[in-house]
Amino acid sequence: MSSNGHPTENSPLLANDGNQEHTDIQTATKSNPKVRATVWGSLTVLFVAAIILLVGFESLFGDAFAPWLGKLPKDPHLAALAILDKAPVIVHLPILVRGSYSNNASAVDLESEMPGHVDIPRLRKGKVGGFFWSTYVSCPDPAAAGWDFLGATWKVRDTLEQIDVSKLLIAKYPNTFALALTSEDVKTAVAEGKIASLLGVEGGHQLGNSIAVLRQYYNLGVRYVTLTHTCHNAFADSCGLNSGIIPLHGGLSPLGEVLIDEMNRLGVLVDLSHTSDATAKQGIAHSKAPVIWSHSSARAVHDVPRNVPDNILRLIGHGENKTDAVVMVNFAPFFVAAPGKATVEAVADHVDHIAQVSGKEHVGLGSDFDGIGDVPVGLEDVSKYPVLIAELYRRGWNKYELAGLTGGNLLRVMEGAEKIALELQAAGASPAFDLYKKRRDIGKKRIEL
Numbered sequence: 335m336s337s338n339g340h341p342t343e344n345s346p347l348l349a350n351d352g353n354q355e356h357t358d359i360q361t362a363t364k365s366n367p368k369v370r371a372t373v374w375g376s377l378t379v380l381f382v383a384a385i386i387l388l389v390g391f392e393s394l395f396g397d398a399f400a401p402w403l404g405k406l407p408k409d410p411h412l413a414a415l416a417i418l419d420k421a422p423v424i425v426h427l428p429i430l431v432r433g434s435y436s437n438n439a440s441a442v443d444l445e446s447e448m449p450g451h452v453d454i455p456r457l458r459k460g461k462v463g464g465f466f467w468s469t470y471v472s473c474p475d476p477a478a479a480g481w482d483f484l485g486a487t488w489k490v491r492d493t494l495e496q497i498d499v500s501k502l503l504i505a506k507y508p509n510t511f512a513l514a515l516t517s518e519d520v521k522t523a524v525a526e527g528k529i530a531s532l533l534g535v536e537g538g539h540q541l542g543n544s545i546a547v548l549r550q551y552y553n554l555g556v557r558y559v560t561l562t563h564t565c566h567n568a569f570a571d572s573c574g575l576n577s578g579i580i581p582l583h584g585g586l587s588p589l590g591e592v593l594i595d596e597m598n599r600l601g602v603l604v605d606l607s608h609t610s611d612a613t614a615k616q617g618i619a620h621s622k623a624p625v626i627w628s629h630s631s632a633r634a635v636h637d638v639p640r641n642v643p644d645n646i647l648r649l650i651g652h653g654e655n656k657t658d659a660v661v662m663v664n665f666a667p668f669f670v671a672a673p674g675k676a677t678v679e680a681v682a683d684h685v686d687h688i689a690q691v692s693g694k695e696h697v698g699l700g701s702d703f704d705g706i707g708d709v710p711v712g713l714e715d716v717s718k719y720p721v722l723i724a725e726l727y728r729r730g731w732n733k734y735e736l737a738g739l740t741g742g743n744l745l746r747v748m749e750g751a752e753k754i755a756l757e758l759q760a761a762g763a764s765p766a767f768d769l770y771k772k773r774r775d776i777g778k779k780r781i782e783l
């Protein structure tokens with residue numbers, strides 16, 4: 335909804351089924367200040383209602399009406415800019431501030447040209463409207479963590495520092511970023527022309543083997559957790575970086591299942607990027623809420639463990655035995671294509687493939703800018719998103735499908751997870767108090783020092 339209370343075609347991220355626009359209209363109709371209940375206001379609402387009708391019948395009419403609705407420019411690049419203006423993309427955020435600035439948020443000038451792939455001028459040029467601030471810290475040294483993950487590491491401290499620096503940077507640029515805790519916050523930020531900023535923890539190793547830590551991260555604003563990074567942890571198996579990693583649990587551990595239950599109850603998105611195939615399958619089966627892959631591409635297009643295989647993509651979709659999910663394509667050349675072959679067209683191939691197997695409503699853009707060293711030809715930084723959108727437009731994606739790809743699909747999944755959380759809480763689901771079985775520092779098994 336736009337800041338004046340009227341939904342406009344520009345403001346909401348276009349949902350595929352039009353349900354969200356219905357909600358917006360109802361809210362808008364109820365909350366319109368009387369002074370503003372002008373003819374123009376009514377016209378706006380009617381205009382949006384007309385779009386909903388057409389979107390609602392899209393399955394009947396296909397894209398036949400799309401040209402009437404938007405009159406997109408013929409030139410794919412201009413069309414891409416028009417689409418992105420309305421439905422911004424969600425990207426990963428740099429952890430570069432930790433490495434290059436020792437977490438000194440004052441020393442970071444995002445208005446100037448940053449060394450990596452992300453700064454405010456390029457975000458604006460790329461029409462980015464949403465941002466996943468990945469509060470990532472690396473896997474612990476296996477020798478320090480130990481085979482049971484009980485060795486003391488500093489991963490919880492380091493994660494708190496990452497959350498701290500992310501929130502300080504979001505607050506430092508209040509005209510650019512807005513912390514988003516809900517799907518509604520995302521829409522409000524976008525309507526106000528800001529970059530909606532979601533915080534996520536990129537690996538279960540950052541949880542200190544503790545579900546209570548998850549709850550506290552949630553209280554700090556974290557809204558997605560990647561079950562693993564490149565290492566196994568107490569909750570789940572990772573796919574590692576290269577093939578051949580030996581599974582530890584065979585997917586989720588019992589504590590990993592409880593972790594998902596608690597994420598579902600809180601409304602924290604389950605992120606299956608980096609997980610083993612067994613973890614992903616079990617995660618889909620166990621989660622009551624829709625899930626995401628925050629930055630993974632298609633294994634059938636390029637065969638690396640970090641990409642999602644077709645047998646898992648086939649579990650995603652609408653209908654019987656399918657789960658709602660969004661696979662957000664990673665741009666890292668290593669995941670996209672053979673060395674030297676990663677181009678914007680190759681990235682589009684991944685998008686097309688996932689769309690073909692799971693459905694266009696289940697693809698998104700993960701990018702991983704600033705989390706990756708190399709970049710594909712044509713997609714060098716966050717300013718280049720329109721080039722990818724133009725390529726997909728050329729391949730026949732219509733504006734609704736592209737609006738879904740660049741944000742709407744993720745928003746639908748967020749809304750789904752929020753709905754499940756509300757239902758679970760209304761049904762009286764209690765917080766999980768399960769402990770990691772190997773811990774000896776708490777309760778009756780406590781070792782007195």
Ligand SMILES: *[C@@H]1O[C@H](CO)[C@@H](O)[C@H](O)[C@H]1NC(C)=O
Nearest residue numbers: 435436437438439440441442
């Ligand atoms: C943090 O950065 C600011 C701005 O560059 C600088 O003045 C300050 O000394 C830095 N703080 C530390 C502790 O390095």
Ligand SMILES: *[C@@H]1O[C@H](CO)[C@@H](O)[C@H](O)[C@H]1NC(C)=O
Nearest residue numbers: 648649652653654655656657
């Ligand atoms: C869904 O799964 C059930 C149980 O495995 C199976 O009997 C049914 O045929 C499946 N439906 C579809 C449409 O695949």
